[in-house]
Amino acid sequence: AWGVNFAALEDGASNYISVRAADRAGNTATANDVLRILKNTVGPTVAITSPAGAYVSTITAFAGTAAEMNEQSPPAYAEISLQDLTDPASWYYDGAAFAAGAETWLQAVGQASWSFDASTVPFSPAAQYKVRARARDINGLETPAPYPAVSFRFSQTAPTVSLSTPIGGSTVSVFGEISGTAADAGGAGLLETEIYVKRISDSKWWNSQAGDWGETMVASATAASALWTFAPGPLLRGSLVHNQQYFVTVRVKDAASPANYSAFAVPGATFTCVDSLNPQAVTQFTASTGSL
Secondary structure (H helix, E strand, O other): OOOOOHHHOOOOEEEEEEEEEEOOOOOEEEEEEEEEEEEOOOOOEEEEEEOOOOEEOOOOEEEEEEEOOOOOOOEEEEEEEEEEOOOOOOOEEOOOOEEEOOOOOEEOEEOOEEEEEOOOOOOOOOOEEEEEEEEEEOOOOEOOOOOOEEEEEEOOOOOEEEEEEOOOOOEEOOOOOEEEEEEOOOOOOEEEEEEEEEEOOOOEEEEOOOOEEEOOOOOEEEEOOOEEEEOOOHHHHHHOOOOOEEEEEEEEEEOOEOOOEOOOOOOEEEEEEOOOOOOOOOOOOOOOOOOO
C-alpha cells in the first residue's frame, strides 16, 4: 500500500501525482499524473481598495476584492467590520450605530469585487476609524487572519490660502513671482496650489498648457506649502502688454480624498503691467548685399 503526504502538498493549487513501482529484480514502471489533488484549506485572499488614503473628506462606500484560492473555491461573499478609534470605548458599528462592544461583521455586496454601502453610517467629523475585511468561499473556508485593515480619519475642513505677491493695485514691470501662504487645519496636509491669471481687457484666462489666452480657466500648479512661490514662465511674461491690467487669484487643495479646496477667488490682486525696459542695444549689424 502507498499513500500521499497531504501536508506536503501545496495549498490553493493543483497537485499532480506520478507513481513509479519497482520489483525486486529492479524493473520499474512509471505512470505520470495519475492523480490530481486540489488542496484548499484556507479561504479567499482579500484586499481593501477604498478608502485608499489616511484622510478622507467623504466616503459613501467601502470596496475591495476577494481572490479565490483555486477554481473550485470561488468567493461566496465578503464582510467588513468598522471600528471608531476616536471613542475611548472603541465601539464597533452594528449596522445602525457605533454601539457594539465586540467586533461585528457586516456582509458586503458582491464576490470577486465587493462593496459595502457607507452612505448611512453616522461618521463624526475629525474622527478616526478602522475598517477590516474578510471573505468566505463556497466551501465555507474563511480568509486567514490577520485580516487586512485600513485606518482613516475624516478631514472636512477646507484649507486656506493668501496672496502676497503681486500686491493689489500695484504696477509691475517684471512679473517674476506669484507667492503667498497656505495652511490646513484638517490634518490631511497641503497638496497643491493652483494659480489663475486673467487679462482684464477681454476677461480671458492664461492657459499654461496652450501657452496662450483663452476662455477656459486652466490652472498653473505648484506644490503647496506654508510659504509657496510660483515663477511665471517666459510665454506668460512675454504676453503681458504695457499699461494693461491683469488679475491673479489662487486656491489650494489638501491631500484628503476627495480633496478639500479653499474658496475660489477669495484671495486676488489686480495689477498693471508697466514695460519700463528699453530694447537692448544692437551689438552686431551686417549689411545685406543687393540693389534697393
